[in-house]
Amino acid sequence: MVVGDVTTGTDVLVIGGGPAGYSAAIRAGQLGLDVTLVEKDAYGGTCLNHGCIPSKALITATDVAHEARHAEEMGIHADPAVDLAGMVDWKDGVVDQLTSGVEKLCKANGVALMEGTATFADENSVRVSHGGEGQGSESVEFERAIVATGSRPIQIPGFDFADDPVLSSKDALSLESVPESLVIVGAGYIGMELAGVYAKLGTDVTVVEMLDEMLPAYPDDLTRPVEKRAQELGIDFHFGYSASEWQDLGDGIRVVAEPAEAAATDGGTAEAVEADTIELDTEKVLVAVGRQPVTDTLDLDAAGVETDDRGFVPTDDRGRTNVDHIHAIGDVAGEPMLAHTGMYEGETVAEVVAGEPAAIDYQAMPAVVFTDPEIATVGMTEDEVEDAGFEPLVGKFPFQASGRALTTGHADGFVKVVADEESGFLLGASVVGPEASELLGELGLAVELGATLEDVSSTIHAHPTLSESVMEAAANALDQAIHTLNR
Template sequence: MNELKVNSVVLGAGPGGYVAAIRLAQLGVDTLLVEKEYYGGVCLNVGCIPSKALIHVAKSFESIGKMNDFGITAEAPAIDFSKTQAWKNKLVGQLTGGIKTLVTKNGAKVLEGTGTIMGTNNLRVMAADGSETKVSFENLIIATGSSPIHIPTFPVGKRIIDSTGALGLTEIPKHMTLIGGGYIGLELGFVYRKLGAEVTVVEMMDSVLPGFDKDVVKAMTRKLKKGKFQVLTGAKAKGYQETENGVQLTVEHKGKDLTIDTDYVCVTVGRRPNTGGIGLENAGIHLDDHGFIKIDDQLRTNVPNIFAIGDVAGQPMLAHHASYQGEIAAEVIAGHAAKADAKVCPAVVFTDPEIATVGKSEDEARASGREISVGNFPFAALGKAKAGNDTEGFVKIIADKETEEVLGVVIVGHNAGDLIGEATLGIEMGAFLDDLSLTIHPHPTLTEALMEAAKKAKGHAIHVLN
């Protein structure tokens, strides 16, 4: 068995782990990054990046059919999906290779294999060829991420797939059924619907996107209906039978059993932390009631020299949140006075239209006992949105009625994910409505909608009626 001794080990090279390793190395800490499969983690390999690549392709494909609106005549588009997947895979390969280079160029070491915690100061790494390395460390950052939740009665196989399988299909199905109407399922659903597939959504709750702002749910429900999705809410997938070319799915809906003939059933009911099988018990690391590793505001576990970041450490399970935590854990290990004190973390859903939120929703703000002001500005009243022929959606700002402090922002529409950055910075810096409403925003741009929504919350709107 080989032996290594380092100051700090990072277990997992996802968006939290590789960032932590780079920052540790930048701070002069002797660092080893251990990864068993994916540089860039699920996000880069079978999540955020490949899904956004396919979303881009799907939107581009659909947009060709709308060119007549601009006076552009184009032949009926066709798609070679094998080329699409090859392009997506090439993109992922370039980015993952870039991450490994960044890690090593910054001075961290890399060890490929499956890491198992053996105690509070040592780790065993087994490589694919069966060779083992014993690693002794002073500090450990656990960044093992999460995996799709699988339903026991729907085991993943040829026709029952999860989000990873849906991103890797080599054909565009005639029909896809999604079990789960949350953000992961809807993102995938929009991809294949735009590419020509019929899509059915089976959701146990009373609406799609459970837990989201009520105006977001209304907008998405309208869009799904307009897009001719079949949406079954308050429904339960009971079982299935594989056929020669697909699946017969049995769904209980409104007290009756329905049979859905579909090419693929994609299970998208959430994600679970990867805490099993990594040796947490060997170091006495505590989990919370939801199976996440317990951490404090410096990302430490109950074992002072062991840290946890990203999906494995709790909500929000978002790549950018993991990266934020990775830098903080590195700073703490290097002896800096750092801690996780962000007021808010933005979230984006890359459906069509996009959805982006930060801070409190309207319902959450009301439930806190505050009196609030709400300003809602539609993109349909914005010149840039009209010029781009993309006027769906709105910006909604929630503020304290007395102080006018901005509490939350909801954006539905084109480039919502880019626009939410200004709102996030505003809330983080303690912005009030006037900070947004009196800031000169460039014209014509989509960012004007934030300014206009702030004015609306004050009753001073110019381009919509108050």
């Protein structure tokens, strides 16, 4: 049966059911608005289905196997067998539980769910095409629309994700067997997280990066422990190279990489940049060079919504596009392209739509890279504090001085805090080391609340814990640290 030309109406139309979209829909429903959420693929979006959750599941699982295999100094001798297909099945179970939970939460908050692809007809309506033969389409009129269609992996010339040996990050999370070798194009957070996963599974991993350093968005002092650990895991790097093509060898492939012009950056080391074309024989190649917004199905022009030269939808601090009643949130609105950023934007924009006095503020927006060791940051860096006209006051505590870190066998890295010297207000913090992602919560709260160094350093932390390192870093800035030398 073909669905006829049915038209329905809603107060708020949310297009995209990822973290940004479902958060906006649920919050709008809580505020008493009539909400319709359109999703063309799977509720939970990339994060729950093909990104954040499955990658962290595999990171955890491979860490378990690797830790057991390398715990001789603790008196533990083991050689666990890894069943990647079984590991992926477990990961999929976690994903299924969370995605079904999203659907239940939406329905419980009065959100009408609609499966299909939404395309703007004009600035007040969309056409939703339902998948499957004979399913037809219908129109939805709205008072307000929130675009949350997310992003997809960027393809590079010569490397088509449709080709079997060429993997996207989504593909790399669903392999049924461990490849003997893997070339990863891109040393950003996705590439480096997956490099660690496969190196710990026993894959011979090589990373090709056009810049002269890994994780270029982060300062050298945070990335050095990660690079050191990657080298210990046997990961090879070729900085200053751009992958140009791959060739079929029959029993594998050959990735050809050319020197990237002007690959060196001010913060890098010229010695890292090599000179000649290289050929890397491998079983698979993973392309992880970034993500691009998903807007091609929306026909934004029909609604008069503008995009920038990279396809992202510019917005103001209330998530409004150039068309006031159409908002954009999450990855489609540009940096920072983080799931928790999208959730925050979704809730905030829902409140804006409901007439609440809300606005988006990124001052205490955290960022985490789940490498080994983890990197986590919040607030301003030392340079940013200085550029803002403050005199930065820095405190640092190394995990080598943490009793709890030593008992875990992971003591590389540190906690660093940055404050305004005059007032003592904590303006930013960074962590590289064990459980950095969890330690960041306390630091983010301190930045958000305007806590001072004295507030943090005088808060009694349980011993022995990793969180004591936060207290000690704040005390170090005040020349009062007990378990490390003061400045």
